[in-house]
Amino acid sequence: MIEVGALRALRSVAALGTLARAADELGFTASAVSQQIKRLERQIGMPVLAPAGRGVVLTPAGQAVVDSSLEVFQALERCAEAAQSVAEGAPRGVLRVVAFSTGIRGLLAPVHPRLLTRYPDLRLLISEQDPDQALHSVDAGTADLALLHDADGLPAPLSPALSRRLVHTDLGDVVMAETHALARAESPLDGADLAGHAWVTSPPGTVCHQWFRRLFAGSPEEPDVRHLVDDFSTQLSLVSSGEVLALIPRLARPPLAEGLVARPLRRPPTREVHAAWRRSAEASPAIKAVLAELQAA
Numbered sequence: 001m002i003e004v005g006a007l008r009a010l011r012s013v014a015a016l017g018t019l020a021r022a023a024d025e026l027g028f029t030a031s032a033v034s035q036q037i038k039r040l041e042r043q044i045g046m047p048v049l050a051p052a053g054r055g056v057v058l059t060p061a062g063q064a065v066v067d068s069s070l071e072v073f074q075a076l077e078r079c080a081e082a083a084q085s086v087a088e089g090a091p092r093g094v095l096r097v098v099a100f101s102t103g104i105r106g107l108l109a110p111v112h113p114r115l116l117t118r119y120p121d122l123r124l125l126i127s128e129q130d131p132d133q134a135l136h137s138v139d140a141g142t143a144d145l146a147l148l149h150d151a152d153g154l155p156a157p158l159s160p161a162l163s164r165r166l167v168h169t170d171l172g173d174v175v176m177a178e179t180h181a182l183a184r185a186e187s188p189l190d191g192a193d194l195a196g197h198a199w200v201t202s203p204p205g206t207v208c209h210q211w212f213r214r215l216f217a218g219s220p221e222e223p224d225v226r227h228l229v230d231d232f233s234t235q236l237s238l239v240s241s242g243e244v245l246a247l248i249p250r251l252a253r254p255p256l257a258e259g260l261v262a263r264p265l266r267r268p269p270t271r272e273v274h275a276a277w278r279r280s281a282e283a284s285p286a287i288k289a290v291l292a293e294l295q296a297a
Helices: 004-016 019-026 030-044 060-086 101-118 131-140 207-215 232-239 285-296
Strands: 049-052 055-058 093-099 122-128 145-149 162-177 198-201 224-228 245-249 260-263 270-278
Touching (some): 004 019, 004 030, 019 030, 030 060, 055 060, 093 131, 101 122, 101 162, 101 285, 122 285, 131 145, 131 162, 131 270, 162 232, 198 207, 198 232, 207 245, 232 245
Parallel strands (some): 093 122, 093 145
Antiparallel strands (some): 049 055, 145 270, 162 260, 162 270
16 A cells, blocks of 8 residues: 555655755655655556656656545545544644745734634644745645735735635835935825935845835836845834835834834735635634634734
């Protein structure tokens, strides 16, 4: 009989391309993953992996095994959910949650104390992962629930094995020293208000830099960017000087120090935050409890 651990190892190798990466994800050594794959090959009587440069690729037989394995993991998860339902649906055990950094700070951290109080038998194991990695972790079964932000307005493509729900819409505000001329503006700011001012912004390639560039789309002049800084706390320390403005998502914004103010935009940049989980875990009391707290918040 094929071992579940060997199936999980093959799915991870197929997704990540090397035994070493799969081992890191699964918490094993590369040698242990290799042994699992070899046992699987002995059980089905043919190779499932072939070398490809520094990595490996699936053989046709290996691809067939991976394609068929999804039903196995869905069935196992339904067994676990059936057992949980016997316990009157009370959230319990460990729920592995993966999320981007500011999603942890702005969404998970605030609801975590309430979850601990309401469900003393439930424990959240939270890990930071970017959206692509988080989706893979949930799909592969190494995480149970993921929080994902969209990329430039486009939600990440979802495997047919996963479900998704909108839990939050994040907005960007302009932060400035309270002595800045724009701090006295009573109405939301627009592009004309922002022209001619100096900025600190996130580096190119980040979602926040894309937001910043959109503020000045169609403007005849390039914005005056004085500093490129990825850390928002550091951006705020530079804003405190009164020299520059910063565009910061509300989820990512630390508490503002004295002397700083945030002003809304007439057409603020937005990003949607979704939760994703395996369809086979739809009945999970733990997932339902976390989703309910996130949406209530």
